[in-house]
Amino acid sequence: MNVVTALDSRTARPPEGAGTQARHDRQVTAEEANRLAEMFRLLGDPTRAQLLYALLAAGELCVCDLTEAVQVTDTAVSHALRLLRTAGVVASRREGRTIYYRLSDAHVRMLLDLSREHLREAR
Amino acid sequence: MNVVTALDSRTARPPEGAGTQARHDRQVTAEEANRLAEMFRLLGDPTRAQLLYALLAAGELCVCDLTEAVQVTDTAVSHALRLLRTAGVVASRREGRTIYYRLSDAHVRMLLDLSREHLREAR
DNA sequence: TTGATCTCTGAATCCTGGTTCAGATGTTAG
DNA sequence: CTAACATCTGAACCAGGATTCAGAGATCAA
Numbered sequence: 001m002n003v004v005t006a007l008d009s010r011t012a013r014p015p016e017g018a019g020t021q022a023r024h025d026r027q028v029t030a031e032e033a034n035r036l037a038e039m040f041r042l043l044g045d046p047t048r049a050q051l052l053y054a055l056l057a058a059g060e061l062c063v064c065d066l067t068e069a070v071q072v073t074d075t076a077v078s079h080a081l082r083l084l085r086t087a088g089v090v091a092s093r094r095e096g097r098t099i100y101y102r103l104s105d106a107h108v109r110m111l112l113d114l115s116r117e118h119l120r121e122a123r
Numbered sequence: 124m125n126v127v128t129a130l131d132s133r134t135a136r137p138p139e140g141a142g143t144q145a146r147h148d149r150q151v152t153a154e155e156a157n158r159l160a161e162m163f164r165l166l167g168d169p170t171r172a173q174l175l176y177a178l179l180a181a182g183e184l185c186v187c188d189l190t191e192a193v194q195v196t197d198t199a200v201s202h203a204l205r206l207l208r209t210a211g212v213v214a215s216r217r218e219g220r221t222i223y224y225r226l227s228d229a230h231v232r233m234l235l236d237l238s239r240e241h242l243r244e245a246r
Numbered sequence: 247t248t249g250a251t252c253t254c255t256g257a258a259t260c261c262t263g264g265t266t267c268a269g270a271t272g273t274t275a276g
Numbered sequence: 277c278t279a280a281c282a283t284c285t286g287a288a289c290c291a292g293g294a295t296t297c298a299g300a301g302a303t304c305a306a
Binding site (some may be wrong): 062063064074075077078079081082092097099107 | 251252253254255
């Protein structure tokens with residue numbers, strides 16, 4: 001209701017229309033925000049984060065290596081990897097009885113890389 | 124950007140010895156990964172994500188505006204904002220009886236901006 | 247074949263944390 | 277002062293999801 005002091009002007013509220021298509025605007029629809037939240041949630045678990053950063057550093061690792069890197073059960077690792085796999089974040093490759101995992105999403109890889117970088121600079 | 128992190132690396136297994144240096148390297152300690160996970164977790168909730176993206180777009184909004192933007196109770200918004208506030212992600216400013224919130228962490232702002240961008244390009 | 251290794255799966259448990267509820271705090275108007 | 281408004285707080289409730297448990301595929305060696 002109140003007029004807001006926007007940093008960037010153009011805060012005009014479009015009339016909630018359903019016929020809105022993909023905007024290149026700053027505006028983010030609830031749908032988009034939910035998709036983004038879903039992705040962030042995937043990274044927001046200590047086990048999964050450690051797995052992903054281990055893969056980011058090593059490039060490719062088998063489950064046994066990952067189990068050793070992160071201090072949890074191999075079962076927990078397997079469950080975590082399944083989530084990441086079905087989400088398309090990691091990909092797997094079988095070689096004999098061992099299965100190697102790697103990051104498959106360049107987008108996520110950049111997020112991980114960038115976040116690590118900035119965690120170290122700032123604070 | 125140079126997001127490429129050599130995928131090949133025939134899994135040259137470093138012998139996992141005692142010498143755990145690698146502080147500025149690609150290596151990420153469990154401690155760092157947990158900190159990063161904690162930050163991602165903060166963004167990994169639909170309500171909080173919508174709040175943050177609303178703030179990213181508008182620059183500054185009061186609780187009543189945020190309550191309207193996100194479709195939840197004002198109480199839920201308040202709880203969500205408290206989490207973000209204590210984490211240093213948002214800052215508040217009082218003007219009369221209304222309180223205005225804004226993003227206070229440049230790091231998070233970039234993450235939000237970048238993620239939105241890439242969600243739209245890719246896929 | 248048997249046994250050992252590596253990984254995955256579904257069910258059950260358990261716990262974190264998001265929402266709701268009822269009320270408190272602070273602020274402005276009358 | 278009281279009343280209305282804007283927001284916050286703590287406790288309780290409850291669901292989603294991470295871990296554990298027990299066992300199943302899959303693959304290789306002997």
